[in-house]
Amino acid sequence: MKKILIVDDEIQILKSLTRMFMDTDYRIYTAQNSNDALSIIESEGIDMIISDMRMPLVDGYRLLNIVKEKYPKIIRILLSGYTEEKPMYRALLHNLAKLYIFKPWNNNDFLMNVKKLFENDDQMNSRDLVDIIEDLDQIYDSPGNCNEIIARLKEENLDEVIKLIEIDPAISECLLEVSQTAIYGVMPNTIRQAAQYIGLPNLKSFIYWASLKGCLRSDKAEGNAFDTLQTHSYLTSRIFLFIYEAFLHKQPPEASMFAGLMHNVGLLIQLNSLRKNADIGLGADSSIDKLIRLDHEEYQHSQQMVGAHFIDIWDLPFSIYEATLYHHRPTDENIVHNELVSVVHIAQAYAWRVLSTSDRIRVEPDVFAGLSISVEDFEKRLARYMKQQKI
């Protein structure tokens, strides 16, 4: 039986959440302050913590930080009564929670998301993934300044991060490349502008992208295939942001700007790792059709798992994790961020379509309806946008 701990200084909230879980199979624990919460975790072995943000003395931000440090296996949900920007921003930056729920909440959605989070968790801990990861014959090292930059990011020091990017030619070049090919609308011209536009929480995704790209470049032989995959990721990112802006009329969720860019890191890592093995790897054939076949068929399952695994290790937001894990099956019932995953699914498919005429590229028929977007309208406007951008 899964154990859930709810922490809130307000007893009525604890009571109502306990009531909400009444007909479920979870064992519920409650605590009115962070110290009690920590001792319950210590003695009971908790699977999920749902914590209020604002509490006297040790607040939810600090509590979840401690839990993340000491008990990384516990699934963290942050419950927030109001939208004070600063603590929320910091919580996002430090990826303190898989899910952010605002008061007042909807019981059904809340329960469903809890269930999904547990199932996701079980999946990632399955034997399947462990086998795949063990098969990767090398995990790349973060080159150059990446680790240093991530450390500065955690200190919320944008100026220092910009300085470090500026002195590293490879990362600088990559940032300009990303800001000119993976962003919709404005295209910043300098490192500072680009970094400021992207913002700290999204820069973290970028740094991992740049570091991955650095590793891929080491071998020239299959350069073409990697170049194609990168082009596809940039294009996906752009279409992803285009859909949010032009069709959903909003920004992607906080810290998820690069969900499109990151969606295929699994395939990149897997190909990089397996490239010496001509049978299952890329071999001599690095055509787009081959890549599409690998993406959609041979590696579909494993590359999504590998990608999600790394997003998890890199401590990137759960929304990007889901985009990586589910971008080929956006109607999976365990998805929490349905909208975002649907958009990534459409974006990656149409990015392939821009690059190739292969008939393997599938778009789930229901996702457009789910987003209330008409396919014809989307295709027309996308074609116009691509033409404008000379892609």
Add this chain to the structure above:
Amino acid sequence: MNILVVDDSHFNLSLAKRNLEDMPEISQILLCDDPRQVMAILDEYDVDILITDLMMPALTGLDLLKLLRSNKKYDDIPIIIFNTIDDMDTYKECFEHGAFDYINKPINTVELHARLKVAIEAKKSLNNLKALLEVTKRQNEELKEINAQLSEAKFNLVQSEKMAAIGQLAAGVAHEINNPMGYISSNFEVLQKHFAKINEFLTLYKEKLLSCNLPPSVDSVNELNQKYGSLNLDFILEDINDIFTETKGGLERISDIVNSLRIYARTDKDDEKGYHSLQELLHQAILITNNEVKYVAKIDLLLPKDIIIFCNRNQLSQVFINLIVNAAQAIKSQNRSSLGKIMIKAVQEENNIRIEIADDGPGIPEENLTKIFEPFFTTKEVGQGTGLGLSIAYDIIVNKHGGKITAESTPGKGASFILVLPAV
């Protein structure tokens, strides 16, 4: 200088003209043989000095004099009378009606020049005076306008400080409302589920007991009993009771907060004062600031007996809220591991009401104690405060309510603000 000469005799006119022509101060000489035309000429030309004969048909010099003196527009033109008669009574009457001087006929050049020069000087000073008055008047108007702008600006400043304070509190208030909203709406969903179960039982009850005319069979009763147990109705009924109690509490909390905010948000341009309960005012200020305070401090309210106070309710609330939020922020700045304390004490003294709001925060350095009531003085970070809060509090207490506000502090131990207001 423009001179108008009025005389029915053309001979006199041309004589006057000849005599006047060699005076350098005179720029224009206007001649008129019909006194009835004078008004039209004055309207058309800018006449500085008027010389008129006394004995004229149709309108005498005296009539003309009266006419001009009764017209506000021309009552300051020096008028000189030509006269041939050595008649003291007529002179007297002329002077009584505001004649400036007289000139005897036949015209003597020396006399004419001498008397005219005096008139010219007089008119010059008058013109200067008038110009000066005009300037003063204009400056006065400008000052009035600037003054109006200033008080408008001050009103706006006070208003914007109030709005800034509200903005700062709004996030907290949203939190205060979202908490009860959170459990009320969640409980409501649970209530729907509870109702579905009760409904399920009642449907069975209707089917087994109400719809048959026979006495209920043992089977039916057993089935109902079993249903009652399996639906866990004992628990549900008790839980519904709890939900009602909790929801009622939550709704009261929300309406309290909304009410206190509504009162705070009115603009009261008119400084209207009335009799109010100090307890209620303090209670509301504490309620509004609750979210700002409760995570950092506990408030102790020491008010042995409610005090009625004659004040502008919104202004005084604003002061209380400002002082409470300041106290909470001071305590918060210390990042301490236990809750701080804010003490609010009010007592009725013989002629005064004394209210003290004290905190056990870091206190105020001595060198700042004298500056805190100055506008724009702030020790907070840029963007954290306008530096107007306490200066507005000072204005409200001292200027608007005839009271006193002072601050005391022992650095490291805390600060306290003392308001003394005249008793009712």
